[in-house]
Amino acid sequence: MSDDSExxxxxxxxxxxxxxxxxxxxxxxxxxxEATDHPDAEEILTRARERDASVSQATAYRTLAVMAxxxxxxxxxxxxxxxxxxxxxxxxxxxLIDIDTGDIMEFVSAEIESLQRKIAAEYGYEIVAHRLxxxxxxx
Amino acid sequence: MSDDSExxxxxxxxxxxxxxxxxxxxxxxxxxxEATDHPDAEEILTRARERDASVSQATAYRTLAVMAxxxxxxxxxxxxxxxxxxxxxxxxxxxLIDIDTGDIMEFVSAEIESLQRKIAAEYGYEIVAHRLxxxxxxx
DNA sequence: ATACTTGCAAACCCTTTGCACGTAG
DNA sequence: CTACGTGCAAAGGGTTTGCAAGTAT
Numbered sequence: 509m510s511d512d513s514e515x516x517x518x519x520x521x522x523x524x525x526x527x528x529x530x531x532x533x534x535x536x537x538x539x540x541x542e543a544t545d546h547p548d549a550e551e552i553l554t555r556a557r558e559r560d561a562s563v564s565q566a567t568a569y570r571t572l573a574v575m576a577x578x579x580x581x582x583x584x585x586x587x588x589x590x591x592x593x594x595x596x597x598x599x600x601x602x603x604l605i606d607i608d609t610g611d612i613m614e615f616v617s618a619e620i621e622s623l624q625r626k627i628a629a630e631y632g633y634e635i636v637a638h639r640l641x642x643x644x645x646x647x
Numbered sequence: 648m649s650d651d652s653e654x655x656x657x658x659x660x661x662x663x664x665x666x667x668x669x670x671x672x673x674x675x676x677x678x679x680x681e682a683t684d685h686p687d688a689e690e691i692l693t694r695a696r697e698r699d700a701s702v703s704q705a706t707a708y709r710t711l712a713v714m715a716x717x718x719x720x721x722x723x724x725x726x727x728x729x730x731x732x733x734x735x736x737x738x739x740x741x742x743l744i745d746i747d748t749g750d751i752m753e754f755v756s757a758e759i760e761s762l763q764r765k766i767a768a769e770y771g772y773e774i775v776a777h778r779l780x781x782x783x784x785x786x
Numbered sequence: 787a788t789a790c791t792t793g794c795a796a797a798c799c800c801t802t803t804g805c806a807c808g809t810a811g
Numbered sequence: 812c813t814a815c816g817t818g819c820a821a822a823g824g825g826t827t828t829g830c831a832a833g834t835a836t
Contacts, residue, residue, distance in 0.1 A: 527816095528809090528810055528811075528814095528815065528816065529810075529811095530809080530810075530815095530816065530817080532816080532817075533816085548800090549800080549801080550800085562817085562818085563817095563818095564817070564818045564819075565801090565818090565819095566801095566802080566803085566817075566818065566819075566820095567816075567817060567818075569800090569801060569802070570802090570816080570817085571816095573801095573802090583727075585724060585727045587724075588722075588724040588730060589800095590799085590800060590801090591727065591800085591801090604766070604767060604770060604772065606772070607775055607776075613770060615766055615770075617762055617766055619762055620759055620762050620763070620766075623756055623758055623759050623762070624759070624779075624781055627743070627754055627756055627759075627781070628743060628781050628783050629786075631743060631752060631754075631783070632785060632786055633743065633745070633781075633783035633784060633785055633786060634783060634784060634786050635781050635782070635783050636746055636782050636783060636784050637782040638779070638780060638781045638782060639778065639779070639780045639782075640763075640777070640778070640779045640780075641777060641778045641779075642763055642766070642767050642772075642774050642777045643774070643775050643776040643777060643778075644767050644770070644772035644773060644774050644775060645772060645773060645775050646771060646772055647768075647771055647772060647773050666790095667789095667790060667791070667834085667835050667836075668835075668836095669790095669791065669792080669834080669835075671791080671792075672791090687825090688825080688826080689825085701792085701793085702792095702793095703792070703793045703794075704793090704794095704826090705792075705793065705794075705795095705826095705827080705828085706791075706792060706793075708825095708826060708827070709791080709792085709827090709828095710791095712826095712827090728825095729824085729825060729826090730825085730826090
């Protein structure tokens, strides 16, 4: 059983963004591909090291930065904590955060999106990006 | 001309929150009272020192923290920069940020607020707090 | 009188960076 | 081969904290 069983997908993702393919980047990209949550840099580093122990903190941060720059992933800063990342291959969505458990749910509301554009337009602006987070507690 | 011409309001605000009144806190509170923008801790410190040069950085942070805790002010972290503060005496609102100039405008949308509650309810949650920021560019 | 606040400086956390070595292309 | 990527360790920015001295109540 080969240990570098990274899906070929990781290499493609990196190549398409014009990035050189390295073991470390593949490890990091595969972590993001498999993540169903919103890990921060430290957590991504931990998981990447399970795939390739040589990944350094500096490389984790640099890779996340370059991937975000190329539009491969999005970063969010909930509540002023550390940055959390997710692949940008999925459609846009906002977040609902359970303030007791830390669970993060994703949602989309075409109505809200549309109202946002309307508001921005009233001020003479167009939206480049937005962030909507609902900090909630179970009823 | 007395130099401690703080509006009596500052003392009241602090007293009502059950906080001891000190020169430093009055200086900080008065900065917030007069601010029409969204200054961060460093800027608040600078302005507070114009009123009372003895205010230290530690006290600025501690006072902002305790005031936020008592509900006297709200803090926002736009874009992952430093925390910005504003008195909580004004009604809730969201923010539209001009990404070119850094200008911050405030807005409210009852419709969006209502949609947010509806979405949270669908997940079985009630909203404790939320954050909506539109990062925009002039059309 | 006494608990709360302060200033100072050190510590913290997350993130970035300079450097010399390593490697993908 | 050469430009780009890497690990290490040090530095950076924003914020917090331990401590002894000061002060509001």
